[in-house]
Amino acid sequence: xxxxxxxxxxxxxxxxxxxxxxxxxxxxxxxxxxxxxxxxxxxxxxxxxxxxxxxxxxxxxxxxxxxxxxxxxxxxxxxxxxxxxxxxxxxxxxxxxxxxxx
Amino acid sequence: xxxxxxxxxxxxxxxxxxxxxxxxxxxxxxxxxxxxxxxxxxxxxxxxxxxxxxxxxxxxxxxxxxxxxxxxxxxxxxxxxxxxxxxxxxxxxxxxxxxxxx
Numbered sequence: 001x002x003x004x005x006x007x008x009x010x011x012x013x014x015x016x017x018x019x020x021x022x023x024x025x026x027x028x029x030x031x032x033x034x035x036x037x038x039x040x041x042x043x044x045x046x047x048x049x050x051x052x053x054x055x056x057x058x059x060x061x062x063x064x065x066x067x068x069x070x071x072x073x074x075x076x077x078x079x080x081x082x083x084x085x086x087x088x089x090x091x092x093x094x095x096x097x098x099x100x101x102x
Numbered sequence: 103x104x105x106x107x108x109x110x111x112x113x114x115x116x117x118x119x120x121x122x123x124x125x126x127x128x129x130x131x132x133x134x135x136x137x138x139x140x141x142x143x144x145x146x147x148x149x150x151x152x153x154x155x156x157x158x159x160x161x162x163x164x165x166x167x168x169x170x171x172x173x174x175x176x177x178x179x180x181x182x183x184x185x186x187x188x189x190x191x192x193x194x195x196x197x198x199x200x201x202x203x204x
Contacts, residue, residue, distance in 0.1 A: 019199045022199065039198050040199040041105055041199070042196060043194065044161075092145065093146040093147065094145050094146060094153065095146060096141050096143050097124065097141070097143070
């Protein structure tokens with residue numbers, strides 16, 4: 001399984017707003033081939049650090065989605081003020097190695 | 103949900119060995135109260151970077167496990183040579199925010 005982790009940094013005090021925006025998102029990704037799940041993680045030590053973690057059957061499925069109009073639409077509907085308050089610090093591509101049945 | 107991420111760095115060429123060690127582990131953690139799942143992720147760009155990701159109902163469940171003899175036993179049964187080849191670079195504590203049903 002392929003995992004994409006976007007490590008985001010959000011302006012102090014806007015962390016809740018970012019989490020809420022994810023909850024209210026369009027949900028277009030769910031219908032894409034190979035999509036497994038999407039979670040948002042927030043650091044306990046530093047609430048300005050928010051990780052968007054999505055899992056896919058394989059890397060090509062993720063690439064297809066990134067090239068799709070749905071991805072563009074999802075990004076464009078984000079509040080421009082909130083968008084400017086978020087910085088992508090790091091993008092990680094990983095593969096999972098199951099070590100137990102989920 | 104609580105997430106613990108251990109970012110490990112393994113000596114070049116021993117990455118497969120580390121993944122195999124996780125697969126052959128004792129599996130003691132599964133029976134612990136509040137345990138959700140455990141995955142091992144390996145970076146696509148840098149195979150020396152391996153993440154151990156465990157999810158728990160809450161942080162206290164994770165703490166209880168870390169204090170348990172099962173955790174000690176799991177750690178102690180690791181090959182000492184392999185153990186010396188692994189460095190814990192960073193330990194992250196996060197909380198998840200579900201953004202879709204899994």
